[in-house]
Amino acid sequence: xxxxxxxxxxxxxxxxxxxxxxxxxxxxxxxxxxxxxxxxxxxxxxxxxxxxxxxxxxxxxxxxxxxxxxxxxxxxxxxxxxxxxxxxxxxxxxxxxxxxxxxxxxxxxxxxxxxxxxxxxxxxxxxxxxxxxxxxxxxxxxxxxxxxxxxxxxxxxxxxxxxxxxxxxxxxxxxxxxxxxxxxxxxxxxxxxxxxxxxxxxxxxxxxxxxxxxxxxxxxxxxxxxxxxxxxxxxxxxxxxxxxxxxxxxxxxxxxxxxxxxxxxxxxxxxxxxxxxxxxxxxxxxxxxxxxxxxxxxxxxxxxxxxxxxxxxxxxxxxxxxxxxxxxxxxxxxxxxxxxxxxxxxxxxxxxxxxxxxxxxxxxxxxxxxxxxxxxxxxxxxxxxxxxxxxxxxxxxxxxxxxxxxxxxx
Amino acid sequence: xxxxxxxxxxxxxxxxxxxxxxxxxxxxxxxxxxxxxxxxxxxxxxxxxxxxxxxxxxxxxxxxxxxxxxxxxxxxxxxxxxxxxxxxxxxxxxxxxxxxxxxxxxxxxxxxxxxxxxxxxxxxxxxxxxxxxxxxxxxxxxxxxxxxxxxxxxxxxxxxxxxxxxxxxxxxxxxxxxxxxxxxxxxxxxxxxxxxxxxxxxxxxxxxxxxxxxxxxxxxxxxxxxxxxxxxxxxxxxxxxxxxxxxxxxxxxxxxxxxxxxxxxxxxxxxxxxxxxxxxxxxxxxxxxxxxxxxxxxxxxxxxxxxxxxxxxxxxxxxxxxxxxxxxxxxxxxxxxxxxxxxxxxxxxxxxxxxxxxxxxxxxxxxxxxxxxxxxxxxxxxxxxxxxxxxxxx
Numbered sequence: 054x055x056x057x058x059x060x061x062x063x064x065x066x067x068x069x070x071x072x073x074x075x076x077x078x079x080x081x082x083x084x085x086x087x088x089x090x091x092x093x094x095x096x097x098x099x100x101x102x103x104x105x106x107x108x109x110x111x112x113x114x115x116x117x118x119x120x121x122x123x124x125x126x127x128x129x130x131x132x133x134x135x136x137x138x139x140x141x142x143x144x145x146x147x148x149x150x151x152x153x154x155x156x157x158x159x160x161x162x163x164x165x166x167x168x169x170x171x172x173x174x175x176x177x178x179x180x181x182x183x184x185x186x187x188x189x190x191x192x193x194x195x196x197x198x199x200x201x202x203x204x205x206x207x208x209x210x211x212x213x214x215x216x217x218x219x220x221x222x223x224x225x226x227x228x229x230x231x232x233x234x235x236x237x238x239x240x241x242x243x244x245x246x247x248x249x250x251x252x253x254x255x256x257x258x259x260x261x262x263x264x265x266x267x268x269x270x271x272x273x274x275x276x277x278x279x280x281x282x283x284x285x286x287x288x289x290x291x292x293x294x295x296x297x298x299x300x301x302x303x304x305x306x307x308x309x310x311x312x313x314x315x316x317x318x319x320x321x322x323x324x325x326x327x328x329x330x331x332x333x334x335x336x337x338x339x340x341x342x343x344x345x346x347x348x349x350x351x352x353x354x355x356x357x358x359x360x361x362x363x364x365x366x367x368x369x370x371x372x373x374x375x376x377x378x379x380x381x382x383x384x385x386x387x388x389x390x391x392x393x394x395x396x397x398x399x400x401x402x403x404x405x406x407x408x409x410x411x412x413x414x415x416x417x418x419x420x421x422x423x424x425x426x427x428x429x430x431x432x433x434x435x436x437x438x439x440x441x442x443x444x445x446x447x448x449x450x451x452x453x454x455x456x457x458x459x460x461x462x463x
Numbered sequence: 464x465x466x467x468x469x470x471x472x473x474x475x476x477x478x479x480x481x482x483x484x485x486x487x488x489x490x491x492x493x494x495x496x497x498x499x500x501x502x503x504x505x506x507x508x509x510x511x512x513x514x515x516x517x518x519x520x521x522x523x524x525x526x527x528x529x530x531x532x533x534x535x536x537x538x539x540x541x542x543x544x545x546x547x548x549x550x551x552x553x554x555x556x557x558x559x560x561x562x563x564x565x566x567x568x569x570x571x572x573x574x575x576x577x578x579x580x581x582x583x584x585x586x587x588x589x590x591x592x593x594x595x596x597x598x599x600x601x602x603x604x605x606x607x608x609x610x611x612x613x614x615x616x617x618x619x620x621x622x623x624x625x626x627x628x629x630x631x632x633x634x635x636x637x638x639x640x641x642x643x644x645x646x647x648x649x650x651x652x653x654x655x656x657x658x659x660x661x662x663x664x665x666x667x668x669x670x671x672x673x674x675x676x677x678x679x680x681x682x683x684x685x686x687x688x689x690x691x692x693x694x695x696x697x698x699x700x701x702x703x704x705x706x707x708x709x710x711x712x713x714x715x716x717x718x719x720x721x722x723x724x725x726x727x728x729x730x731x732x733x734x735x736x737x738x739x740x741x742x743x744x745x746x747x748x749x750x751x752x753x754x755x756x757x758x759x760x761x762x763x764x765x766x767x768x769x770x771x772x773x774x775x776x777x778x779x780x781x782x783x784x785x786x787x788x789x790x791x792x793x794x795x796x797x798x799x800x801x802x803x804x805x806x807x808x809x810x811x812x813x814x815x816x817x818x819x820x821x822x823x824x825x826x827x828x829x830x831x832x833x834x835x836x837x838x839x840x841x842x843x844x845x846x847x848x849x850x851x852x853x854x855x856x857x
Contacts, residue, residue: 341766362660362766362767377636381635399766405766405767405769405808405854405855405856406767406854406855407660407767407810407852407854408660408834408836408852408853408854408855409659409660409852410657410659410660410661410662410732410735410836410850410852411659411730411735413834413835413836413852416834416855417834417835
């Protein structure tokens with residue numbers, strides 16, 4: 054690969070869930086369609102909608118009742134995640150036929166590094182071919198951004214929808230990217246947008262021309278990344294394995310009714326802890342950081358986290374820490390949604406546990422094994438005898454992220 | 464003749480002069496108790512009380528309260544003159560900044576009935592809006608029955624605090640562990656602190672009658688840290704300690720230091736301290752501390768700061784590794800080594816904190832197994848014990 058002259062595509066499926074539904078139910082074509090969770094489960098929020106619905110003002114995250122006010126003829130379907138995942142797999146199979154350098158970001162978007170392919174075919178022709186192929190074989194529209202790096206490709210694919218094809222060159226930045234409001238920049242959430250606006254940064258161009266040091270002072274490393282991106286600098290490789298690496302394991306649950314009942318809270322956390330512990334066990338990893346999210350009845354969220362000396366492995370550990378965080382930070386108002394997320398992983402084999410004066414005796418159950426291992430090690434050398442868990446090292450746990458040992462479709 | 468109207472308006476509710484040095488010293492002391500983040504607004508102030516025998520300053524954050532007294536005279540030196548007794552509360556931060564910067568050796572403070580306070584020193588004059596002293600909470604009244612009083616030499620008290628307070632818990636998970644537990648019995652003061660990963664214990668003889676007996680006195684670590692800063696190096700002076708149900712009072716010459724006590728039962732840690740030993744080593748305190756310090760250079764970034772210790776015939780090996788940085792080995796000579804071979808992992812940070820609080824040159828360490836607590840005791844000082852829980856690595 055010739056470095057410095059990369060050609061990166063960002064493929065963005067247009068209104069993916071809605072498009073898949075229309076592809077499978079051609080009779081829906083041309084009608085306003087929205088995908089939303091079940092109203093009875095209080096998940097009646099629009100997840101995505103067709104362009105016909107969007108034209109009437111229907112927006113993602115809007116409650117269904119509100120969308121119906123704007124567009125009475127709206128057809129609402131519940132999401133069929135299995136179908137979307139299967140379709141997603143078909144899409145990425147097609148992309149991988151072009152090059153193995155495909156990075157899946159989510160079900161409906163991904164990057165391709167086509168640097169080595171474009172010596173034989175012009176990038177625009179290649180992009181058109183991919184677009185046409187996806188449309189013919191799967192009946193799905195997509196937008197493609199073509200650029201020298203991931204960030205610009207991502208911004209480019211967003212510029213024309215549906216079935217757009219946008220080239221973003223570095224020399225075009227002052228006339229294209231830099232005129233966009235800062236809130237449209239990939240990586241700038243509402244909180245960051247607020248901070249940047251306070252610094253009098255209103256467009257991506259403002260950020261590109263801002264003082265790098267001051268950005269660093271106010272926003273730290275993430276700020277520097279944004280600053281570089283705004284200037285069109287981004288050397289992140291397209292990583293085909295990133296899909297298999299996880300930074301977090303989490304679960305969240307919208308409650309059927311708002312609650313202030315601690316037994317309900319504990320039940321919810323208990324179920325979530327069980328699922329998370331199961332996954333930890335399957336991956337042979339332990340976590341050193343837990344966070345919980347509490348969404349109140351009025352949709353205000355708080356997220357609180359805690360770093361631990363003793364790794365979380367079991368359901369009981371996770372539940373205990375989650376409840377403790379909850380007790381410390383809950384302000385007694387009715388709760389609508391609860392979630393637990395674990396991060397900062399270590400391979401179980403490499404994990405260390407700072408023993409506790411009041412509980413170390415529970416750990417002593419393992420002592421005979423430890424003594425035996427020490428004895429054998431002393432006699433026959435290192436690694437003569439090990440716990441099975443410490444031999445499972447093939448999976449990479451690096452910088453607190455882990456690579457799953459199964460190709461899951463989750 | 465006096466102008467009556469004028470005198471009414473400026474009728475004084477307090478008037479005094481005080482030497483700057485004494486006032487600065489007192490303010491510095493009471494400021495240790497004043498917190499800017501208090502829920503009771505008046506506690507952002509310092510209370511000043513001028514009485515016939517001198518001036519008293521009070522600062523409090525409702526957990527800790529400090530009262531500093533400046534007597535009229537000391538060693539033939541006049542500190543204070545009081546023309547009119549009274550009291551006032553002044554914003555602590557401003558008042559303390561002002562008195563430090565005033566230009567002359569004597570400072571005059573007068574307060575009128577509208578709580579307006581005039582501070583004059585040399586040609587400088589400040590007028591401050593005071594707060595109503597009636598709103599200032601009363602300090603706990605402590606009954607001074609003689610049998611309540613325990614006397615500890617100042618330097619010994621400082622040692623006891625230094626050797627125990629570092630091990631208190633900083634997490635509110637078990638609030639009682641954020642304090643140091645004191646027991647007083649049979650002429651001995653027994654202090655214990657633990658954050659559940661390590662424990663520090665110091666026992667000292669004190670002068671009380673045999674009747675004096677206190678159990679489960681838990682003093683917040685934060686209070687002891689403040690007290691430590693106030694205790695000067697005038698070591699021989701005694702500190703009088705008076706304990707009530709929910710307060711402890713430390714009385715030093717002209718200074719009263721009150722602290723709230725923590726509620727709740729402190730766990731019985733005596734049962735948790737191993738009495739046997741499977742591997743016993745004696746070695747130089749500094750030798751081990753420095754070896755662990757070096758090993759921790761690589762362990763610092765790793766979770767739990769793990770270093771390993773491995774026994775050999777005449778030495779112990781300290782080792783540590785980091786997947787990214789590399790590894791380090793060091794042989795530390797020992798004076799004696801007895802018992803079973805041992806390989807144990809522990810936190811460099813916790814062990815260094817314990818070792819650095821031991822003044823004796825030589826220590827004995829008793830290990831009871833790789834997954835059980837080990838105990839460090841200085842040779843020649845029975846009263847100190849440091850316990851550390853190891854780290855399990857697989």
